Amino acid sequence: xxxxxxxxxxxxxxxxxxxxxxxxxxxxxxxxxxxxxxxxxxxxxxxxxxxxxxxxxxxxxxxxxxxxxxxxxxxxxxxxxxxxxxxxxxxxxxxxxxxxxxxxxxxxxxxxxxxxxxxxxxxxxxxxxxxxxxxxxxxxxxxxxxxxxxxxxxxxxxxxxxxxxxxxxxxxxxxxxxxxxxxxxxxxxxxxxxxxxxxxxxxxxxxxxxxxxxxxxxxxxxxxxxxxxxxxxxxxxxxxxxxxxxxxxxxxxxxxxxxxxxxxxxxxxxxxxxxxxxxxxxxxxxxxxxxxxxxxxxxxxxxxxxxxxxxxxxxxxxxxxxxxxxxxxxxxxxxxxxxxxxxxxxxxxxxxxxxxxxxxxxxxxxxxxxxxxxxxxxxxxxxxxxxxxxxxxxxxxxxxxxxxxxxxxxxxxxxxxxxxxxxxxxxxxxxxxxxxxxxx
Amino acid sequence: xxxxxxxxxxxxxxxxxxxxxxxxxxxxxxxxxxxxxxxxxxxxxxxxxxxxxxxxxxxxxxxxxxxxxxxxxxxxxxxxxxxxxxxxxxxxxxxxxxxxxxxxxxxxxxxxxxxxxxxxxxxxxxxxxxxxxxxxxxxxxxxxxxxxxxxxxxxxxxxxxxxxxxxxxxxxxxxxxxx
Ligand SMILES: Cc1ncc(COP(=O)(O)O)c(C=O)c1O
Numbered sequence: 001x002x003x004x005x006x007x008x009x010x011x012x013x014x015x016x017x018x019x020x021x022x023x024x025x026x027x028x029x030x031x032x033x034x035x036x037x038x039x040x041x042x043x044x045x046x047x048x049x050x051x052x053x054x055x056x057x058x059x060x061x062x063x064x065x066x067x068x069x070x071x072x073x074x075x076x077x078x079x080x081x082x083x084x085x086x087x088x089x090x091x092x093x094x095x096x097x098x099x100x101x102x103x104x105x106x107x108x109x110x111x112x113x114x115x116x117x118x119x120x121x122x123x124x125x126x127x128x129x130x131x132x133x134x135x136x137x138x139x140x141x142x143x144x145x146x147x148x149x150x151x152x153x154x155x156x157x158x159x160x161x162x163x164x165x166x167x168x169x170x171x172x173x174x175x176x177x178x179x180x181x182x183x184x185x186x187x188x189x190x191x192x193x194x195x196x197x198x199x200x201x202x203x204x205x206x207x208x209x210x211x212x213x214x215x216x217x218x219x220x221x222x223x224x225x226x227x228x229x230x231x232x233x234x235x236x237x238x239x240x241x242x243x244x245x246x247x248x249x250x251x252x253x254x255x256x257x258x259x260x261x262x263x264x265x266x267x268x269x270x271x272x273x274x275x276x277x278x279x280x281x282x283x284x285x286x287x288x289x290x291x292x293x294x295x296x297x298x299x300x301x302x303x304x305x306x307x308x309x310x311x312x313x314x315x316x317x318x319x320x321x322x323x324x325x326x327x328x329x330x331x332x333x334x335x336x337x338x339x340x341x342x343x344x345x346x347x348x349x350x351x352x353x354x355x356x357x358x359x360x361x362x363x364x365x366x367x368x369x370x371x372x373x374x375x376x377x378x379x380x381x382x383x384x385x386x387x388x389x390x391x392x393x394x395x396x397x398x399x400x401x402x403x404x405x406x407x408x409x410x411x412x413x414x415x416x417x418x419x420x421x422x423x424x425x426x427x428x429x430x431x432x433x434x435x436x437x438x439x440x
Numbered sequence: 441x442x443x444x445x446x447x448x449x450x451x452x453x454x455x456x457x458x459x460x461x462x463x464x465x466x467x468x469x470x471x472x473x474x475x476x477x478x479x480x481x482x483x484x485x486x487x488x489x490x491x492x493x494x495x496x497x498x499x500x501x502x503x504x505x506x507x508x509x510x511x512x513x514x515x516x517x518x519x520x521x522x523x524x525x526x527x528x529x530x531x532x533x534x535x536x537x538x539x540x541x542x543x544x545x546x547x548x549x550x551x552x553x554x555x556x557x558x559x560x561x562x563x564x565x566x567x568x569x570x571x572x573x574x575x576x577x578x579x580x581x582x583x584x585x586x587x588x589x590x591x592x593x594x595x596x597x598x599x600x601x602x603x604x605x606x607x608x609x610x611x612x613x614x615x616x617x618x619x
Contacts, residue, residue, distance in 0.1 A: 030611050061490075063503075064599065073602055082606055090606060256491070263496055
């Protein structure tokens with residue numbers, strides 16, 4: 001930890017660029033003028049009384065910015081949205097009921113039947129399924145590429161491709177997306193790069209600073225941070241040129257032929273995401289969950305520093321352990337992704353990674369290991385303050401044969417950890433005692 | 441609508457102006473003063489079509505209490521206000537000239553804005569013409585450029601925040617309109 005340097009601000013200094021931590025606490029929330037309430041108020045309401053019929057009509061025509069109905073916007077949710085936008089150095093954000101909904105809303109806003117996307121294959125499994133099967137029903141085809149093979153991105157491009165998609169830190173390989181290079185390829189092809197930055201959070205990486213156009217998060221994870229709420233958010237840099245992008249530039253029959261790009265310029269994509277996609281698909285965030293996420297954001301930097309510190313200690317410990325075959329954490333110097341991690345996530349490449357047990361019966365060893373842990377919680381999530389563990393071969397992928405596991409890129413002894421904020425020594429102790437109880 | 445307390449936060453996203461021109465033509469203090477003191481706005485290039493951006497801005501400003509004067513040679517009346525073919529034809533003083541025309545038309549518009557004694561020349565997002573800005577500045581006008589008057593009004597009145605946009609305003613003081 002560096003020593004905090006105190007610079008005395010000039011009293012006359014105007015136009016200050018406030019730091020990440022200040023924005024984490026203040027962006028999007030100015031204390032209420034009537035009550036002065038300092039914490040974010042929870043506006044648990046479905047709807048808002050209109051000032052008069054003229055104002056109501058203007059709101060529905062999007063000629064005024066304002067609250068209409070909580071499926072479209074809400075004052076508590078707006079604090080969360082503006083805060084995430086500020087932390088990502090973005091022009092704005094739209095919150096959704098889940099991370100899956102954030103991805104879906106983004107694609108529903110951008111794509112039409114017959115369109116295609118090029119996506120990294122190093123994805124959260126649920127995303128891969130969404131892109132492969134649910135999108136197929138909507139007439140959208142996803143081409144998957146090895147994200148580390150830059151040529152593959154360009155080769156997969158076709159004139160029907162409308163977006164590139166990848167994860168800052170890919171799952172379960174722990175690969176780091178070369179955002180700057182992939183964004184350059186996407187822009188050469190005239191399409192936006194969308195990045196799922198769930199594993200990194202805006203504290204560890206800001207993809208837009210490297211050229212990404214749209215960022216999505218499962219806020220369920222580190223942003224909320226406490227494992228209490230399912231949520232997502234779509235964030236836009238406002239920099240992609242949508243002036244000839246069909247779904248944003250053309251008259252939209254779903255909004256009396258409004259041309260979102262012409263009317264809203266750099267807000268066009270987000271205004272359409274909110275006024276059309278959120279309105280019509282309905283996956284709005286609940287105001288109470290928005291409040292819990294705001295609480296999470298307020299300690300994001302402090303938690304993430306500690307998450308990555310613990311993650312690196314655990315990764316090093318496992319790497320040196322005789323019962324461990326390999327550890328896939330880009331924070332380790334011999335990781336093939338170490339150089340990219342230093343560039344994109346200099347504070348540490350997150351706190352989620354996989355390792356594998358050294359055993360002649362890896363499936364059994366995995367079961368024994370999981371059932372011997374005392375501090376790690378065995379569940380299907382990541383990004384909680386508590387440490388989490390899952391053994392894919394005996395849970396999410398237990399119906400697969402050994403051959404099918406290999407095909408899916410899953411080693412039978414592979415364990416995924418999400419490192420929490422517990423005392424470091426307690427985590428190492430827990431892992432060590434559980435490893436000792438696994439059969440060789 | 442007072443000027444409110446001063447704001448320390450930097451507001452500088454979404455512009456193509458150089459940092460020096462941002463200081464000259466996007467100053468939050470100037471923008472807030474203009475929003476607070478303007479009563480009559482002549483919109484050059486105001487369209488009578490309700491789906492056009494200029495109509496969005498004009499009807500917004502009208503509903504926020506400004507008197508909006510359409511300047512458009514091909515229109516007679518827009519939302520109840522008589523339209524004029526050019527600035528010189530308006531028979532009463534206007535405070536602000538807001539421009540929705542191509543950048544190359546702005547020099548002539550700036551000259552007319554000086555001639556009619558307007559107090560502010562406001563060129564909308566991406567309507568950038570440094571020569572026009574200089575003419576208006578030399579004529580004693582305040583000049584705002586590469587900003588949208590609706591977005592700025594929404595930013596400093598608080599409503600832009602309701603739609604999840606990054607207003608870039610940071611303040612721990614009790615909320616208020618910042619103009
Ligand atoms: C990287 C990533 N993206 C998206 C999701 C989906 O988010 P949610 O569960 O909030 O719908 C997850 C959740 O597991 C995830 O890990």
